[in-house]
Amino acid sequence: MTQPLHATVSASGFTGGDAVSTTQDSMLYIDNVTVSFDGFKAVDALSLTIDERELRVVIGPNGAGKTTLLDLICGKTRASAGSVRFRGVELTRLPEFQIVRAGVGRKFQTPSIYEDLSVQENLEISIPQAHSIRRSLFFRRTPAIREQIDAVAEQIRLSAHLRTKAGRLSHGQKQWLEIGMLLVQNPDLLLLDEPAAGMSPKEREQTAELLRTIALGKSLVVIEHDMDFVKAIAQRVTVLHQGRLLAEGTIDQVQADPRVIEVYLGH
Numbered sequence: 024m025t026q027p028l029h030a031t032v033s034a035s036g037f038t039g040g041d042a043v044s045t046t047q048d049s050m051l052y053i054d055n056v057t058v059s060f061d062g063f064k065a066v067d068a069l070s071l072t073i074d075e076r077e078l079r080v081v082i083g084p085n086g087a088g089k090t091t092l093l094d095l096i097c098g099k100t101r102a103s104a105g106s107v108r109f110r111g112v113e114l115t116r117l118p119e120f121q122i123v124r125a126g127v128g129r130k131f132q133t134p135s136i137y138e139d140l141s142v143q144e145n146l147e148i149s150i151p152q153a154h155s156i157r158r159s160l161f162f163r164r165t166p167a168i169r170e171q172i173d174a175v176a177e178q179i180r181l182s183a184h185l186r187t188k189a190g191r192l193s194h195g196q197k198q199w200l201e202i203g204m205l206l207v208q209n210p211d212l213l214l215l216d217e218p219a220a221g222m223s224p225k226e227r228e229q230t231a232e233l234l235r236t237i238a239l240g241k242s243l244v245v246i247e248h249d250m251d252f253v254k255a256i257a258q259r260v261t262v263l264h265q266g267r268l269l270a271e272g273t274i275d276q277v278q279a280d281p282r283v284i285e286v287y288l289g290h
Contacts, residue, residue: 050075050212050242051096056105058091058266065091067266068105073212078238080245080253082277083263084287089246092263093214096244097129098122109212128210130201130218138190142181142200145189146172149204171207178236179203180229195226199233206237213237215245219252231255250278250288262287 051073058066066088073079081089094100096107098119107114114122137145150168176182179199184192189200198218205213218234219227227249234243234256247253253260253274260277262270264287270280277283 052108054106057103058100059103064266069268073242078243078256078258080247080257081261087263088266089263097127126211128205128208129214130205131216136189136197136200141186141188143185145200146203146207149207175203175206195222211241213243217246227252
């Protein structure tokens with residue numbers, strides 16, 4: 024069995040003197056990772072940990088490496104150096120589909136749904152049993168599957184829209200549907216890139232409530248720019264700048280950090 028790494032995070036990356044999470048209570052370990060594109064370091068010697076059932080928000084100016092971080096975890100981008108371990112499994116050696124099977128789900132900023140299919144059909148085709156052609160030939164809406172779809176639809180506030188074509192949903196509802204398409208896959212870690220972008224104030228409030236509920240049983244890493252939304256959801260905030268970890272702590276701690284104010288909040 025692969026032995027877990029000891030979490031190593033630069034002391035300068037923390038505010039408020041919080042202790043670094045140990046490997047025993049953490050789910051994800053990113054250890055001294057660098058991602059280089061033609062000599063440019065999009066992520067530079069970055070180390071952090073994500074705990075079980077933690078809702079972590081990642082903020083920072085444009086070009087800070089936030090999206091590259093999510094790409095790195097889900098296998099879309101490969102590390103030039105360092106290690107990414109998810110419950111002891113080294114993700115940098117796995118293709119994207121195996122990382123999904125390991126329990127990591129990714130939602131991109133722009134909703135990726137099937138607009139000509141109903142909400143119910145979008146959720147159904149996201150169930151792992153329906154993924155392959157061979158399995159889909161024998162896929163049946165069993166009582167357990169119907170119960171799962173109904174439970175997820177209720178959670179994402181789309182129970183009344185199961186038969187509605189996804190293309191007719193509001194922008195916010197499309198975002199919720201894509202989150203639901205991840206939830207039916209039952210990942211342990213969700214990576215969400217600006218899930219509240221383009222939403223109305225009411226939809227942002229409802230999305231915050233949804234993410235807080237999901238975090239009761241799963242871990243989430245959320246990229247976000249809207250600081251009011253960050254305040255509504257974040258248990259812990261990581262601030263990136265030029266690919267490096269600038270600060271980390273509670274929302275109050277990072278907002279009071281002079282470095283964060285200088286490079287991000289002051290603009």
